[in-house]
Amino acid sequence: MQIIRTIKKMKQAIKIHAAEQIGFVPTMGFFHEGHLELMRQAHKENDITVVSVFVNPMQFGPNEDFESYPRDEQRDIELASENGADIIFMPSIEEMYPRSPIISMDILERTNVLCGKSRPGHFAGVVTVLSKLFHIIQPQKVYFGMKDAQQTAVVAALIEDLNFPIELVGVPTVREPSGLAKSSRNVRLSEKEKSEAPSLYQALQLGRKMVLDGETNPAIIKKRGQQLHC
Numbered sequence: 001m002q003i004i005r006t007i008k009k010m011k012q013a014i015k016i017h018a019a020e021q022i023g024f025v026p027t028m029g030f031f032h033e034g035h036l037e038l039m040r041q042a043h044k045e046n047d048i049t050v051v052s053v054f055v056n057p058m059q060f061g062p063n064e065d066f067e068s069y070p071r072d073e074q075r076d077i078e079l080a081s082e083n084g085a086d087i088i089f090m091p092s093i094e095e096m097y098p099r100s101p102i103i104s105m106d107i108l109e110r111t112n113v114l115c116g117k118s119r120p121g122h123f124a125g126v127v128t129v130l131s132k133l134f135h136i137i138q139p140q141k142v143y144f145g146m147k148d149a150q151q152t153a154v155v156a157a158l159i160e161d162l163n164f165p166i167e168l169v170g171v172p173t174v175r176e177p178s179g180l181a182k183s184s185r186n187v188r189l190s191e192k193e194k195s196e197a198p199s200l201y202q203a204l205q206l207g208r209k210m211v212l213d214g215e216t217n218p219a220i221i222k223k224r225g226q227q228l229h230c
């Protein structure tokens with residue numbers, strides 16, 4: 001596996017593989033089983049798999065966890081190479097943003113609920129860095145975990161609206177045996193939070209079952225979900 005840190009070298013590597021199909025897994029590193037599943041699927045479906053590791057400052061708000069976001073470069077390199085990556089792209093902040101950007105991207109729909117509602121500017125940062133990475137890496141397929149369902153919906157719009165010639169592949173969420181979705185930030189949960197967090201998935205599962213069994217009142221479904229762990 002090649003480790004590349006500059007855009008220039010990444011573009012040279014892409015030229016060499018111009019005739020091959022490139023699958024791309026964009027990440028912020030500190031890999032868990034969900035990331036590895038994306039890499040394995042990309043490896044199966046493409047000639048070349050490129051994984052990027054870049055903790056993108058543009059998608060963190062001023063009071064968010066950019067500084068303390070978990071990082072382990074050496075472990076990421078080993079895991080990527082064991083799980084099908086051919087190239088790992090690990091640029092520095094200066095490489096990706098040599099000066100503060102002049103162009104900003106505005107997202108008009110799909111971000112006024114869920115995570116987008118409580119993290120103003122987050123998805124603008126995500127689509128900005130992804131646009132840059134798509135231009136640098138020029139993949140035919142790009143892989144995203146369905147854990148970040150809102151992100152996947154926003155990226156689908158990015159690809160469609162800006163005519164990126166890329167197929168978006170959404171990969172099912174990988175979960176702990178408790179039902180908790182695997183996430184790099186899980187390392188920061190206390191034991192108490194870890195025991196409480198799976199109730200989110202249990203509530204969603206219960207809600208799904210209630211809908212399938214014929215319940216149509218969202219207030220009743222919400223109440224039953226909230227009662228699960230009281």
Ligand code: PAF
Binds near residue numbers: 028054151
């Ligand atoms: O999901 C993530 O890890 C990030 O939002 C992404 C897509 C790599 C963009 O920085």
